[in-house]
Amino acid sequence: MDFTERLTQDRDRLVDRWAELILETYPPETQQVWRKQKDRFANPVGAAITDSARELFDVFLQWDDGERVAKALDQLVRIRTVQNFKPSQALCFVYLLKKVLRETYMKELGQCGELEALMSLETRIDTMGLIALDLYTQAREKIFQMRVNEVKRAQHNLLRRARMIVDSPATGADER
Amino acid sequence: MAKMKPEELIQGLNYNPPSTPWMDLKADTSPGNWAYPGKPDIVSYLKDEGLPVANPREWVPSDEDWKLPPNWQDIIHQGFRERLDKYRSLKVFMDICVRCGACADKCHYFIGSGDPKNMPVLRAELMRSIYRKDFTLAGKIMSKLTGSRVMTEDVLKEWFIYFYQCTECRRCSLFCPYGIDTAEVTMMARELMHLVGLNINWIMEPVANCNRTGNHLGIQPQAFKDIMDFMVDDIEEVTGVRVKAPLNEPGHEILFITPSGDAFADPGIFTFMGYLILFHYLDLDYTWSTYASEGGNFGLFTSSETMKKLNAKMYAEANRLGCKWILGGECGHMWRVINQYMDTMNGDIQGPQMTTPVNPITGTVFKNAAATKMVHIAEFTADLIKHGKLKFDKSRNDHRRITFHDSCNPARAMGLLDEPREVIKACCNHFYEMPSNTIREMTYCCAGGSGLNTDEIMDIRLRGGMPRGKALAHVQEKHDVNTLSCVCAIDRATLIPLADYWAPGVEISGVHELVGNALILEGEQERTMDLRQEPLKGFEDEV
Numbered sequence: 001m002d003f004t005e006r007l008t009q010d011r012d013r014l015v016d017r018w019a020e021l022i023l024e025t026y027p028p029e030t031q032q033v034w035r036k037q038k039d040r041f042a043n044p045v046g047a048a049i050t051d052s053a054r055e056l057f058d059v060f061l062q063w064d065d066g067e068r069v070a071k072a073l074d075q076l077v078r079i080r081t082v083q084n085f086k087p088s089q090a091l092c093f094v095y096l097l098k099k100v101l102r103e104t105y106m107k108e109l110g111q112c113g114e115l116e117a118l119m120s121l122e123t124r125i126d127t128m129g130l131i132a133l134d135l136y137t138q139a140r141e142k143i144f145q146m147r148v149n150e151v152k153r154a155q156h157n158l159l160r161r162a163r164m165i166v167d168s169p170a171t172g173a174d175e176r
Numbered sequence: 177m178a179k180m181k182p183e184e185l186i187q188g189l190n191y192n193p194p195s196t197p198w199m200d201l202k203a204d205t206s207p208g209n210w211a212y213p214g215k216p217d218i219v220s221y222l223k224d225e226g227l228p229v230a231n232p233r234e235w236v237p238s239d240e241d242w243k244l245p246p247n248w249q250d251i252i253h254q255g256f257r258e259r260l261d262k263y264r265s266l267k268v269f270m271d272i273c274v275r276c277g278a279c280a281d282k283c284h285y286f287i288g289s290g291d292p293k294n295m296p297v298l299r300a301e302l303m304r305s306i307y308r309k310d311f312t313l314a315g316k317i318m319s320k321l322t323g324s325r326v327m328t329e330d331v332l333k334e335w336f337i338y339f340y341q342c343t344e345c346r347r348c349s350l351f352c353p354y355g356i357d358t359a360e361v362t363m364m365a366r367e368l369m370h371l372v373g374l375n376i377n378w379i380m381e382p383v384a385n386c387n388r389t390g391n392h393l394g395i396q397p398q399a400f401k402d403i404m405d406f407m408v409d410d411i412e413e414v415t416g417v418r419v420k421a422p423l424n425e426p427g428h429e430i431l432f433i434t435p436s437g438d439a440f441a442d443p444g445i446f447t448f449m450g451y452l453i454l455f456h457y458l459d460l461d462y463t464w465s466t467y468a469s470e471g472g473n474f475g476l477f478t479s480s481e482t483m484k485k486l487n488a489k490m491y492a493e494a495n496r497l498g499c500k501w502i503l504g505g506e507c508g509h510m511w512r513v514i515n516q517y518m519d520t521m522n523g524d525i526q527g528p529q530m531t532t533p534v535n536p537i538t539g540t541v542f543k544n545a546a547a548t549k550m551v552h553i554a555e556f557t558a559d560l561i562k563h564g565k566l567k568f569d570k571s572r573n574d575h576r577r578i579t580f581h582d583s584c585n586p587a588r589a590m591g592l593l594d595e596p597r598e599v600i601k602a603c604c605n606h607f608y609e610m611p612s613n614t615i616r617e618m619t620y621c622c623a624g625g626s627g628l629n630t631d632e633i634m635d636i637r638l639r640g641g642m643p644r645g646k647a648l649a650h651v652q653e654k655h656d657v658n659t660l661s662c663v664c665a666i667d668r669a670t671l672i673p674l675a676d677y678w679a680p681g682v683e684i685s686g687v688h689e690l691v692g693n694a695l696i697l698e699g700e701q702e703r704t705m706d707l708r709q710e711p712l713k714g715f716e717d718e719v
Binding site: 026027029030033034037039040041042043044045078079082083084139142143146147149150151153154 | 198204209277280281286287288289290291292295298440441442611613614631632634635638639642643646647650669672673676677678
């Protein structure tokens, strides 16, 4: 059995473990609550973690379509981009798959001198991390753009039509 | 390089957060976690007006020194004591929570952020821990054991960060077995912070403007008139009919008041046009006012005194113009103020000319509004529809596949659940509900309410808006929904980035924009475009 086949066989166990590690990037009190709540609309982050781990694991094994990888990454990246994480923390979930694979297979593969099989697959995880970085950056740019648009939208009609708003009680209301 | 053991490689991959107990974990005051503080001149102005704000100064929350008054601890303690004496509810809310956790995962900010301090129980605990220390015997003696703690500057900073991450939406209260109104806990915390000069400009500036000119933007009467004239022109362009727009006219039966947000910002202006079209269609005996030109009341997010003062203009203007009752537009928190506080605060200034509202077209008596004399536009329009008084061409909304976002306050603070839906269904062919645990009483907040709809905290808004966004994305995927309709002016502003981020392609509209599109006016031209001047279905090539 080659290593990929073995991963396919162990899929459910590996995906569960990966999802668990992603959940553990949140504070303990939060993990406790999110573990219990299974409704996807009551617990969208929990649902996204489970769904994404499964989808990503499958594209990781198949590894035939970059667009598909990006699509599978998008949901969780989009969520973690706006959560209170540093960029590295936001994207660490990708590399947690390395942790899953190493803790499951590294010792055994090392002993029989087949570490190479694992290492070559880990390159895919590195690539997923880079795609995630692209998506993260796109999301950040979108947020900046939305901030600008919001300010423009709020002022648009006043500037176009009225040009006669009174300043706030004191001068300098628009300075900051 | 020394050879690493496999275990060591794994150790390098640990991203877990530290498990520091919440009481010992300082709040993150870096930029992005707070809205800009009130400008000193605005705070000074409000202080001079006699409103309970204090300590106008330049300060930045990411700085170590927040420039608090030297005796700030005494001020907070005294303010807390006064409020405990004044409001029995606050004392009950401080004492009664058994920390059952029913509310823990009901807050949109918690669901979106995963930050435990956004669990309503823990957010209120930020205040309860001080209450126990300062006002209960057990707490005074046994500090940690009772979960009490001393009020320090770090605790105050934590209050500022987290009580401005509560939109006072009251979803958590719905699930609390004791009915603790967490919004009122937040209101009290914000009142206390005002006493030492902790406030945000997104709230202070609209309050100051409202106090001075009658609306949040500081639109003066002539500008308001000008904006309305433009809208009348636009309506004529779309419908061929020049609608009446009575302004500041005394002697009418009804005074109409709506949020000023709909007068200046897209897409609220299209809802504003919808009102003008509806009232013209009915030949309603009514007037707009440039003084009561704001339905919203940011006093609700400031202090009871401020809320009362800003609210009073509604009756004052009805009295000045001699109106019998007030019809109110699509707004969220405006209706919490009206439905829950207005009669208590300002009922005594209702003029003798004011009477229980009666729909002049259908004869329906709005007994539910007997105390306040104010009727919500969705009730009014739904009543007209029920009596068959409105003729619609529903196909004019066929380019829209619509779902409805229940705004927190109309839904939870006044039970306005079915009326907007009846209106939408009467004037649109394609309507789809979002999942049942995300609508009606259980609706998720837009995350921009209670004065938090400001761009510098866009990340906070987006994560708080995630539960709504995910439910929206679900109906977008399942039913190809392209329009999120709502009855709140803040929603119309804040749902735009929310939808853009979580369900790109979905547009936001007010309910009366849809009414305005579908309503068949006497003498109108064939309509080829909607109020946004975008082509109707079948006229894509003509506009």
